[in-house]
Amino acid sequence: MSTQVNPVAADSIDAGDVGVAGSAASHTPDSGLGEATVPRRSLTAVKPATKPRTAAAQASPTAIVPRPQLLKLVEQTGRFATVTGRTDLVQRLVATRARLQDPNVRVVVVGEFKQGKSKLINALVNAPVCPIDDDIATSVPTAVGYGEQPGAWVMTRPEGADQTRGKPQPGAPVVRNVVDLDQLADYVSEKGNPGNERHIVAAEVALPRELLKDGLRLVDSPGVGNLDSTQALATLSALSTADAVLLVSDASQEYTDPEVQLLKHAMRICPNVAAVLAKTDLYPEWRSIQHIDQGHLKQIGDLPIFAVSSDLRLLAAQQQDRELNSESGFPALVTHLRRDVVERAELLGARSAVHDMSFAVEQMTVTVRTELNAILHPEDTPRMIAQLEDAKQKADDFRSVSARWQVALADGMADLISDMEHDLRDRLRRVQREAEESIDDGDPGPIWDQITEWIDQRVAAAISETFVWTEERSTWLVEEIAELFLADERELPVIEVSSVDGLLDPVDELPDFEEGHLGAVEKIYIGVRGSRSRCWQGCW
Template structure:
């Protein structure tokens, strides 16, 4: 059965794979691979001049890490167990095409001398374009044979160096910090320890250079007090690397005990090596806590975003589409009403124009037949009347088309502004049938010779009788020259009057016939004209209705698509919110588990070889 810390690590990796960054996931997986390795990786850190590298040399009793004021560590140096002394420089992997190409060990390791590998690596790494990642040293030491791996890191100090040191701490099981006894912790050292403890809670402080500071005990106690005040659970072990190396060279056990390294190595073995599972538990708890702290805020922000409702832009577009549909409906009712009113006005104006023009023709007819004789001039009159009525029909119809064209374009600017093809091939209508031809000729009474003779005789008889009787009074006979003259005059007058009366009756009959024909024309053409106007009205209405329907369908389809997007986004937000809740709950469960693991404490070993 896997250890609880390993299960927690796997759960953290799964959570990071689902919600974290690739870089963080890669580090977690690398850290998991290191945790299942039986080796215990101890990171040695410290600021410049604190004896960090010399501390590593004293622990392994070999000058493997370069020391000196002019030999500042620039690349990490990894010191671990090997059956025979060996050293190599590890090069950075080659980066090509935006991906890391892992090389084999033979291509990454460059063999080097054990006593100069760190010095050479530090100098070369300081050069521009250097590809050195770290120095690797193998030594046959009992301390290292237990699985202990020491990593000497570049000194902390400024922001860049501190960030580099903290990135290395992510791969450490425990941290050993070097600080010399010449002074108490500096604020930067306390800040570094605070940051280190968040990532790796197993920390020990080596108070170096006690051989040159007589009052180191006071410094040690003050440092312990400052650590306690800062809430940092770190043991302070005073040591002297110079005494340790001198004791090892002379084989002096008392001097070795005085150096403090016996106590330091005792703690490393019993508090760290022998309790590696506790260190792993604490390390995983800290790493899981750091991961959860990085994963939860973005999830909470995303959850807050899912609770803000629909996208304001999409909702605004959907509402705009609804308002456009409503406006389209109102515009449709408005232009239909306007079209009806305009056509009604047009028909009334057309009827008035037709009536006025036909009345003028009738007036001309009256004037014409006041003088003309229908019996002689009817054919000429018929041609004239036909031409004038045809002209009236043509003029009235052209006016209908012009007026309707004006109405159509006026409405088109409201219905479809900017659409010039809307009225294409619409304003075409056939002229009404020709109702101006076929004037019925009236029955004209002819004044024949016999009728003239009869009328003349009747008038002559009257005149003869009237004047004959009158002259008999004078003693003249009934028939005398006067009565005969009078009869002839009366006869001629009767014929002349009868001819005039007959002309007037023919003229009246012609006027009546012409008026009847004009009225028939007015009724027939007026009906045809109104029908043409109605046909044009229906054609325009159908065209506008089809256009409005097309617009309505397009807007409805757009609104439907937007609504589907809104609904889909809402469903996705709801689903994502549920996923985030589940993820946050899982992270909360991880946090609860890591709290229990973070409470794991190292069992302190019994003091041994402490300097009095």
């Protein structure tokens, strides 16, 4: 399978979103096809993931300020903070700038084996970056993001570092190695890397695609098999850090129980979940399946579903066919990724940056206002000092271990750990009872392999349920502690705390110490002084 990507190829369809699939020779310039070509019937058939934006949201400054301008404003605010001597604000604004410069939006693509996850990503970026074949299954998470030049990397743990039973431990260092893009399948697929014998943690791919330029990162996750599989545990862990999730299921049948359970768990962990019905070109009755799946989704929550055909999308890109691209269903999915995923994450990031800058400006305003007040009303200095001492005492009390939030956090974490252990112990005991009953009912020898497989699945399912419950409980605890912070919020008095000019009487500087040997006068003086000290000691 060739995965060559033309480094200078222009994106072809979806208004410059993606490039043409295939080798370097198959890439053609941008033709301007895109979201505007989506037929009205395609848009109305898909339920929007979020409510329409209000006029206030559309007029929000953070929704229209470009990222370069935000970066410029952050840097200007940082320079002002440096001039005022507020190093704490400078550090906070440095972190704000780092967040703006790294605006990655992670979209994790999940689903059972052979449902079309890898081909979906290939069709979105129009390049065969994720290995696909009848006998190839993804075994390592692969993130596809933006890069000026195509490239691929794999993250591995060295075989000699922190090994137990021949396998590197999670705490071992991770090494990032460059690999050829056309050899990526040898590292991330079960066929090329059986049992992950290369100890690969993850893989990354960079492509020059407009769809990815705003920070979108598509993560191709290994198939979960079903929610009872051990692979599902790693997938659930990845969902907790994802900005959005796409669950892919083909149009051969309606959702299975494991897929419904995976959707429920994803909604409890990730704030933005959508469903994708793949391979519509292979199953003529895909509309009936979509209707049935929509019924399942209504019972779970307000989730959009996108019916797509990756093969039609790739063919449309190769032939530069607008109608075929619209028929593939991908324009609606691209619109969802742009509007409901990337723009939402961009808006949240912009609001966070504006909040940090507003806080810094307010703090610097307090400093300038205080200096001006001290010049105009020097008689208020003692009162401001008293207010500062009171605020300092309250701040010390807030940091003490006896503060309400400290006590609530300690008690909450203790309860969380205890309840988590109790929940998992109770689930495992139920598995144990059912296993013992099965063994007591007959001779377990002939079906021992089935029993062990069943136990593995049930234990993995129990751990998955406990993981999701713990994630929800920890989120609730964070919100409780945040409310305590707001309840005990204190305002500092308007006083310049970085300078004490004019508050203390001037003190003369100490004279410099002259290095060198002692003169004769100094030696006589020291000797007489030492004799007097010994005389006084003898008298006492």
